[in-house]
Amino acid sequence: MFLIKKKKIFCFLNLKNLHNYGISLNLFSLNYSKNFFLLFFNIFFFLIINYFLYIYHPKTSIKNNNIGYLLIIFGSLGNLLNRSITGYVIDFLDFHLKNFHFFTFNLADIYIIIGIFLTISFYLDEKI
Template identity: 45%
Template sequence: MKYLKINNYLNIIFISIIIFIDLISKFFIFKKFNLYESYYINSHLNLYYINNYGIIFGVFGEQNKYNLSIIFCNILILILLFYKNIKQKSINFMYSLVIAGLLGNLINRIINGFVIDFIDIHIGNLHYPIFNLADISIVIGIILLIIY
């Protein structure tokens, strides 16, 4: 039982660190960039500031912030219900990645009414949808859960 308590504290710290880094990166972009401003990093990566009114990668962009916040909260509740019953450390880590990403984007959406996205990966003129660090956390967590 003591192991579970320590593991839960470590997961909370891990989730908090990811959320903190995500929110700091979004705050930096918000303060230093104008909307739609781009900063060249290399031939395949730019920082490009956009406001995402949708969910991940702009899906459901026509919805209002309250509908999307409710959707985020429901998804988070479902994940937390699964998460609390998991005893394996590696699976907890994977769920922690997803939860941290969801919370980072949810906090950003509640504060601003949108999510700040800024990572633009491309090959020539073929651009992947612009995303942020929380999206990376969600995607990595889901991929690891699928593989596991």
């Protein structure tokens, strides 16, 4: 990851311009030679997720859980587009409590996480 600048917005939030060359949570971010591999890995992962979402789940589940699926798909597309254009994903939200900083992430990551929680909660409610 590569930090360019940082701006304090609130006592718990900084805005950063962080270049994430790795995958989720900056894993493998020090190996810049693998960017081409990561781009194709992201495309492959995106296609596999969509395949499982639309082929293996019943059509009624898809109809009732469109918001969760759409958040996952559009969040993945956002990160994929960002990486394909720039070679990295731009992360900018840095939440912290005093000196403890959580992971820096972007809006696409938030969409993916909310979509996963909505999808899981939908299936848990459906089984109960």
